[in-house]
Amino acid sequence: MVQAAARGIRELKLPWITDVVPSYTTLAVYFDSSTAAFESVVEQVAPILSASEAREEAGTSLIEIPVFYDGPDLPEVAERTGLSVEEVIRKHLARDYYAYATGFQPGFAYLAELDPALVLPRRAEPRLRVPAGSVAIAASQTAVYPLQTPGGWHLIGETPLRMFDVHRTPPSLIRPGDTVRFVRARR
């Protein structure tokens, strides 16, 4: 419902609405308060919300992401989950993921739901430098780090794709509501 409502509000193309941001259970609408009053924005947006309640969450696109499964935490993840490295990879590949939200940094999409067998808490000591393109898991989620940053997720692989590119429209490869499928790649 959240993604359907976000699409519905974007389709209104109201000039004073600057951002429409869906997340897990919440939708935020940002508007220019110098050109529109809160009450009038609510008036325009409320009918979309009620009309979206019954609408299905259809993903906007299916994004395929090639992954080299040779991340530095792969052996530890295998050990802690009691699986073999190959089983960890297979389980990560076995399902499609839904992009619930984007945040933390530009282009970072929170993807769920991870196979319960792969669920681990975040690393006790976050890394100071996670390379761009790292494919990672934490709790019941998986993600790709678009930019080099500190981070506490377990790194299981790497993609050569640019997840965030200011010269692309839209700049983020994954947007909320998209479906993501990881594909095994060989170096």
Next chain:
Amino acid sequence: MITITRAPPFATIQDLGRPGFRDAGVPPSGLADRESGILLNSLLGNDPNAAMIEWAVAGGALRFDDACTVAIGGAEAECFVEGRPMPAFTRIPVRAGTELTVTRLIRDRYLLLAVRGGIDVPVVLGSRSTLLSAALGGFEGRRLRTGDTLPIGEATRDGDPPALPARHAPYTGTIAVRRGPQASLFGDAAWTAFTSAEFTVARASDRTGYRLEGERIAHAGNGTLPSEPTCIGAIQVPEGGEPIVLMNDGPTIGGYPKIAVIRSAWISRFAQLVPGASVRFVLDEESGR
């Protein structure tokens, strides 16, 4: 062109920000004290969104390589052109080769230095604002360094007559807020503490967020709130109870409960508070900004 002759400890290029990309995880960025920025651009005959230098810590010098018209505003600072103190919110014509120095911030946090025509760095995702965490926008996505040369754009109209900024009314230590999306997670005692405490802006405060010390606010949340979109001025309360006010470069989503949100008309005033400054919050649910 402007040449940085002695790098300020912390200065970036900012305009009114980068709306429209929050759903890609890109925060709005932009001038922390946007009201002073709009005023300076009006004074210089610039588009309200023209980019300028946001100078967060005193020190540093630059040279105007071409004759141009400049103005400063925002924080009160010891700022000199050709050795003479520079008044705030005043158009100052400078000759080619003139040097400007900032020796001390007297009051508040961000000194804004605007030039007629605006700083003409490339537009990235619709804005010239610097986002340090993603190294995008501004001058090569980073803080200004010695030797950087900043191009100046073309001005298209005359400047407006000088007007004294309304926000120069003396700061009384109080900032107006509305109830936040998780206001009901906070009990009566927490609300009493939040609205009566005198908070201090912590040292660990920057363009992503200002931490507040002085009172811990208890809430009924158990840390399981699903992450949801944030906004500039949202006051979130982590488990430890010390509030954090999200600022222009803050994360676009977050999972801490938000007790209150600073009213937009007060954001510029709040943003100017330096570490160590005191602040109290007062609830104001009137309509409007």
